[in-house]
Amino acid sequence: QKEVEQDPGPLSVPEGAIVSLNCTYSNSAFQYFMWYRQYSRKGPELLMYTYSSGNKEDGRFTAQVDKSSKYISLFIRDSQPSDSATYLCAMSYFNSGNTPLVFGKGTRLSVIA
Amino acid sequence: GAVVSQHPSRVICKSGTSVKIECRSLDFQATTMFWYRQFPKQSLMLMATSNEGSKATYEQGVEKDKFLINHASLTLSTLTVTSAHPEDSSFYICSARDWGTSGYERYEQYFGPGTRLTVT
Numbered sequence: 197q198k199e200v201e202q203d204p205g206p207l208s209v210p211e212g213a214i215v216s217l218n219c220t221y222s223n224s225a226f227q228y229f230m231w232y233r234q235y236s237r238k239g240p241e242l243l244m245y246t247y248s249s250g251n252k253e254d255g256r257f258t259a260q261v262d263k264s265s266k267y268i269s270l271f272i273r274d275s276q277p278s279d280s281a282t283y284l285c286a287m288s289y290f291n292s293g294n295t296p297l298v299f300g301k302g303t304r305l306s307v308i309a
Numbered sequence: 310g311a312v313v314s315q316h317p318s319r320v321i322c323k324s325g326t327s328v329k330i331e332c333r334s335l336d337f338q339a340t341t342m343f344w345y346r347q348f349p350k351q352s353l354m355l356m357a358t359s360n361e362g363s364k365a366t367y368e369q370g371v372e373k374d375k376f377l378i379n380h381a382s383l384t385l386s387t388l389t390v391t392s393a394h395p396e397d398s399s400f401y402i403c404s405a406r407d408w409g410t411s412g413y414e415r416y417e418q419y420f421g422p423g424t425r426l427t428v429t
Contacts, residue, residue, distance in 0.1 A: 230417070239315075239402050239420035240353070284352065286418075296343055297418055301352040 199223055202285055202300030211309050215272040219285035219300045222266065226287040229261050230297065231270045234282045243283075244270065275307045311337045311407040315421035322393055323429055330388045330424045332403030338383040339405035343418070344376075347400045359386045393428040400425050 202219045209215055217231075228247055232240035244259040246252045252259045258271040268287075272279055282304050286297040312335040322328050332342055340361045345353040357378055358366040365378035377389040390397055404420040
C-alpha cells in the first residue's frame with residue numbers, strides 16, 4: 197500500500213460546480229497536510245496547509261483533515277475554468293527542515309465553461 | 310508569500326554535455342532545498358535533499374555522480390546534470406522551506422517554476 201493515495205482523475209466539472217478532491221494515507225504519524233496546485237509546465241503552488249485535524253477555509257477553498265479516518269479533502273466552491281490544473285496533496289511526519297514531503301500522484305481537474 | 314526562482318526556465322543541450330540549474334530563495338533563507346524531477350503527466354519524484362554547507366542526500370536510484378548538487382549559501386542551490394543523455398530530458402523542479410523571520414519554524418514548502426531540460 198502506498199503511503200499516500202490520490203485518484204489521478206481526470207475530473208471534469210462544469211463551471212460553478214463544487215469540486216471535492218481527496219487523499220487517503222496509511223501512516224498515522226503524518227501531522228502536516230498541504231494542497232498544491234500545478235498548472236501545466238509550471239512548478240506547484242502552495243494553496244492550503246493545515247496541522248492535525250480540522251477545517252481551514254481560504255476564499256473558495258476549504259481544506260479538511262480527518263486524522264481518525266486518515267483522509268484529507270480539498271473543496272473548491274464556484275469552480276472556474278482557471279481552476280483547471282493538477283492538484284497534489286502532500287504531507288509530512290515532522291516539522292523538520294530536512295524532512296521531505298510525501299506527495300500524492302495528483303488529480304487532474306478540468307472546469308468546463 | 311515566499312518566492313523561489315529557477316534559472317534557466319528551459320534549456321536544450323547536446324548529449325554528453327553538462328547543464329547547471331540554479332535554484333534561489335528570493336525573500337527568505339533556506340537551509341534545506343529539495344530537487345525533484347517530473348515526467349509528463351506524472352507526479353513529482355524526489356531526487357535529493359540539499360543541505361546548506363553539507364553533502365546532499367540522494368534518493369535511492371538517483372546517481373549522485375550524475376546529478377551534482379551544491380548548496381553553497383542559504384539562498385542558492387545548484388543541480389548539475391553531468392554528461393546528459395536524452396533519457397535525462399525532464400522537468401526539474403526545486404523547492405525550499407521558509408524558516409520564517411520571527412523565530413518560529415514554518416513548514417510550508419515553496420516550489421520554483423521548474424526547468425525544462427531537453428537533451429538532443
